[in-house]
Amino acid sequence: xWHELFLESLRHAPLIAILRGVVPAEVLEQGQVIVDSxxxxxxxxxxxxxxxxxxxxxxxxxxxxxxxxxxTVTSLAAVREVxxxxxxxxxxxHCDPEIIRAARDSGLICVxxxxxxxxxxxxxxxxxxxxxxxxxxxxxxxxxxxxxxxxPPATLMFPVGGxxxxxxxxxxxxxxxxxxxxxxLYRPGQAVGETAAKAARFVKTWRSLAxxxx
Numbered sequence: 001x002w003h004e005l006f007l008e009s010l011r012h013a014p015l016i017a018i019l020r021g022v023v024p025a026e027v028l029e030q031g032q033v034i035v036d037s038x039x040x041x042x043x044x045x046x047x048x049x050x051x052x053x054x055x056x057x058x059x060x061x062x063x064x065x066x067x068x069x070x071x072t073v074t075s076l077a078a079v080r081e082v083x084x085x086x087x088x089x090x091x092x093x094h095c096d097p098e099i100i101r102a103a104r105d106s107g108l109i110c111v112x113x114x115x116x117x118x119x120x121x122x123x124x125x126x127x128x129x130x131x132x133x134x135x136x137x138x139x140x141x142x143x144x145x146x147x148x149x150x151x152p153p154a155t156l157m158f159p160v161g162g163x164x165x166x167x168x169x170x171x172x173x174x175x176x177x178x179x180x181x182x183x184x185l186y187r188p189g190q191a192v193g194e195t196a197a198k199a200a201r202f203v204k205t206w207r208s209l210a211x212x213x214x
């Protein structure tokens with residue numbers, strides 16, 4: 001249902017903003033500077049305070065501007081709650097075919113976490129929209145390059161975990177289609193201006209990389 005909009009959002013900048021720990025009272029201000037930077041995919045991890053409220057607020061505010069969804073989704077019940085809140089995206093730290101199928105059956109984009117080729121192929125067979133290489137800082141660039149040798153060429157792969165603007169080049173050269181941005185972009189209680197500056201730096205770095213890779 002949302003797959004084409006997801007792809008269109010990634011064309012602006014293939015970056016997923018992970019707002020772990022964000023609270024509903026600040027989520028719209030934080031979301032606004034992220035959208036203004038050019039990032040069009042926002043994830044609220046479910047171990048944040050009142051995450052479904054934050055997702056609902058973001059969807060209401062940015063309904064036509066970006067994809068909004070949940071991270072750290074580990075149960076079928078959570079998939080249902082995300083859909084009820086208006087979320088469009090399910091991101092998991094692991095590969096659970098039941099969660100992937102439930103997300104797709106609900107018309108949601110699903111990006112499960114994988115750390116091995118076995119998990120990657122299980123996720124793709126279950127209908128994953130893209131793959132989250134997690135935790136990227138432990139798996140490493142060489143593993144991503146190895147994944148690229150065996151998964152279908154059209155597979156979207158997003159390293160997540162420990163990413164910084166400085167580390168993006170090596171992953172991009174190894175075949176990353178984009179990145180999930182966590183604590184290097186946002187930390188709980190962070191000033192909006194700081195989020196704006198960090199988001200702008202990530203987007204600028206990506207655009208420079210994209211130009212050099214092509």
